[in-house]
Amino acid sequence: MKKSWLRRALPILALLVAIDILVNVWQSYYDFRAINALAARLLDVQSSLMAGRIADQFRDVTALTSGTERLLDTGTLTDATLVNLTEALDNPLRRALIGVFDPQGEHLLASSRPGFMNEVPPLDQILASVRANPSNAVILPVAWGERGAVVLAKGHQNRAMNLDAVVVIILTYERLVLDGVNLAPGTSVLLLDSEHRLVMRDPEHPTLAVGQVLREDRGRAGPTTATQYASSQIDGIERLVSTRSIATRLTPDHWTVAVGYSVSDFREGFWRSTYINAAGAAVMLLMLLSGILLILHERRLQDRVERFASMVSTIVKNMPTPVAVVDHDTEQILLTNEAILADFGAVAGAGQSFSRLFANAADWSQVCTTRMDEAIPMLTRDGTRYMLVHCAQLEFGGESVASKAVLVTLVDVNSQQQMLKELRTQADLDALTGLANRRYFENAAQKAVMHTRKQGSALSILALDLDLFKRVNDTYGHAAGDRVLQVVARQFEGALRSTDLGARIGGEEFTAILFDTALGQAQVIAERIRAAIQNTPIILESGEAITQTVSIGIAAYREGESDLAAAQERADAALYSAKAAGRNRVHVYVPETSAPQDAG
Numbered sequence: 001m002k003k004s005w006l007r008r009a010l011p012i013l014a015l016l017v018a019i020d021i022l023v024n025v026w027q028s029y030y031d032f033r034a035i036n037a038l039a040a041r042l043l044d045v046q047s048s049l050m051a052g053r054i055a056d057q058f059r060d061v062t063a064l065t066s067g068t069e070r071l072l073d074t075g076t077l078t079d080a081t082l083v084n085l086t087e088a089l090d091n092p093l094r095r096a097l098i099g100v101f102d103p104q105g106e107h108l109l110a111s112s113r114p115g116f117m118n119e120v121p122p123l124d125q126i127l128a129s130v131r132a133n134p135s136n137a138v139i140l141p142v143a144w145g146e147r148g149a150v151v152l153a154k155g156h157q158n159r160a161m162n163l164d165a166v167v168v169i170i171l172t173y174e175r176l177v178l179d180g181v182n183l184a185p186g187t188s189v190l191l192l193d194s195e196h197r198l199v200m201r202d203p204e205h206p207t208l209a210v211g212q213v214l215r216e217d218r219g220r221a222g223p224t225t226a227t228q229y230a231s232s233q234i235d236g237i238e239r240l241v242s243t244r245s246i247a248t249r250l251t252p253d254h255w256t257v258a259v260g261y262s263v264s265d266f267r268e269g270f271w272r273s274t275y276i277n278a279a280g281a282a283v284m285l286l287m288l289l290s291g292i293l294l295i296l297h298e299r300r301l302q303d304r305v306e307r308f309a310s311m312v313s314t315i316v317k318n319m320p321t322p323v324a325v326v327d328h329d330t331e332q333i334l335l336t337n338e339a340i341l342a343d344f345g346a347v348a349g350a351g352q353s354f355s356r357l358f359a360n361a362a363d364w365s366q367v368c369t370t371r372m373d374e375a376i377p378m379l380t381r382d383g384t385r386y387m388l389v390h391c392a393q394l395e396f397g398g399e400s401v402a403s404k405a406v407l408v409t410l411v412d413v414n415s416q417q418q419m420l421k422e423l424r425t426q427a428d429l430d431a432l433t434g435l436a437n438r439r440y441f442e443n444a445a446q447k448a449v450m451h452t453r454k455q456g457s458a459l460s461i462l463a464l465d466l467d468l469f470k471r472v473n474d475t476y477g478h479a480a481g482d483r484v485l486q487v488v489a490r491q492f493e494g495a496l497r498s499t500d501l502g503a504r505i506g507g508e509e510f511t512a513i514l515f516d517t518a519l520g521q522a523q524v525i526a527e528r529i530r531a532a533i534q535n536t537p538i539i540l541e542s543g544e545a546i547t548q549t550v551s552i553g554i555a556a557y558r559e560g561e562s563d564l565a566a567a568q569e570r571a572d573a574a575l576y577s578a579k580a581a582g583r584n585r586v587h588v589y590v591p592e593t594s595a596p597q598d599a600g
């Protein structure tokens with residue numbers, strides 16, 4: 001049995017599915033690395049930008065401190081000169097607050113804004129740190145205002161190296177760091193001093209305060225050397241974090257800025273496409289699995305069909321009567337037995353057309369669709385023989401075999417058909433003349449009407465009667481009368497066409513059905529019959545020769561009539577008219593005048 005297209009295509013489909021899955025896995029892996037690397041590069045750029053800004057601010061703060069010290073050295077320190085100094089700097093530091101205190105913090109020597117002494121938190125702690133180490137600057141993140149600030153304090157020493165003043169600067173780093181930077185949603189910024197105290201965090205978190213000490217987040221390495229994956233101790237969110245170290249300039253310490261991007265946010269698009277690809281792969285795997293299950297089912301079904309076919313083959317080959325298995329669609333013989341080969345020869349072998357066994361090939365289509373009880377003529381090695389043909393579609397497991405195979409059984413009834421033909425001949429023919437009798441004529445008349453209706457053709461009827469036939473019987477005897485009837489019948493039948501039907505329906509009464517014949521042509525045929533009978537001498541047993549004439553009436557079948565009875569009545573009326581007009585003539589029944597018309 002041939003493999004189905006699915007069985008042939010399944011290995012290719014499986015290979016294509018495997019390749020597609022591998023390509024998707026590789027593409028997903030590549031996309032995963034690419035999106036991580038892209039996020040890392042973006043974070044590196046943003047952290048470098050922010051580190052650069054903070055370093056610039058430290059440089060500007062250093063310059064601001066140096067400028068204030070020069071004012072102290074030159075003795076020109078006033079509130080006005082401090083305001084002028086801050087306004088001379090770049091825009092980010094114009095709002096920085098500057099104040100100069102005496103070492104004990106009891107007096108504010110000068111400030112860039114009135115009330116500065118009340119702005120500084122915690123002033124005593126800061127001044128104490130400066131007095132303890134006048135040569136080092138103090139940088140301290142403090143809670144100030146709504147968000148917090150950084151306080152920078154540096155001592156000033158006179159020429160005698162004595163501490164004579166403390167310069168205090170207050171600035172907010174959040175505004176200076178984030179202005180003009182577009183951060184993606186889910187990004188956080190963390191600025192810590194050298195002791196891991198919080199200087200700034202964006203966005204804010206309710207549990208954090210400026211100056212709070214945070215432990216360092218430890219994580220695994222990121223896509224670049226400056227990045228790592230870490231879960232925040234603040235909100236528990238895993239982020240890809242890029243860090244930069246910043247020199248403060250005023251002290252040997254370094255600050256750290258960390259820019260983190262939520263992993264779930266920047267991988268969201270990747271996971272969405274991955275889930276879609278996974279769903280597509282799952283669908284393909286299900287389709288592949290369905291194909292495998294279908295093939296397994298097909299194999300089981302094929303095994304059953306093969307066992308069934310083997311059983312059928314065994315039965316067919318061992319049956320004593322002619323049997324064949326035929327494909328209904330192609331008419332091709334699939335399987336035969338010895339009995340059918342003995343009757344028909346090689347023409348009935350496998351691969352041959354079964355319709356060739358019929359005398360009429362169209363009979364095959366009819367016996368396949370309709371159960372027939374009549375014998376069909378078939379072309380055997382011994383000539384045409386009549387057989388009963390029985391067809392049964394093979395079914396297995398409630399379903400027809402895929403080839404639509406038909407089991408054909410033949411029964412030879414040729415001898416019975418010959419006997420039946422003889423019996424039918426005796427029943428349908430007139431024993432004296434050999435013409436069709438009334439019974440056969442009536443059956444044929446009904447079929448003639450059906451033919452005429454179907455074809456829409458013309459149909460004519462002849463009614464014949466021997467003139468003065470009673471005188472022949474009375475003069476020469478009934479034997480002579482029988483001889484006259486036989487001769488008349490022979491001339492009558494000879495004058496008809498092969499498609500016409502002549503019959504004897506009574507003593508000296510004859511009739512004929514003229515198929516596809518209009519009245520004009522029927523008159524010609526009737527006149528030929530009349531002349532042939534009149535011109536034929538009839539030799540009696542005594543050797544005497546006599547002649548016989550006939551009168552003929554003609555009528556046409558009319559559309560809409562269910563049978564030929566009315567047409568026969570009209571033909572009889574025309575016949576009587578011919579008799580009344582002098583016999584030995586042909587009259588036609590004319591519908592327009594409703595009266596017979598002499599054909600001569």
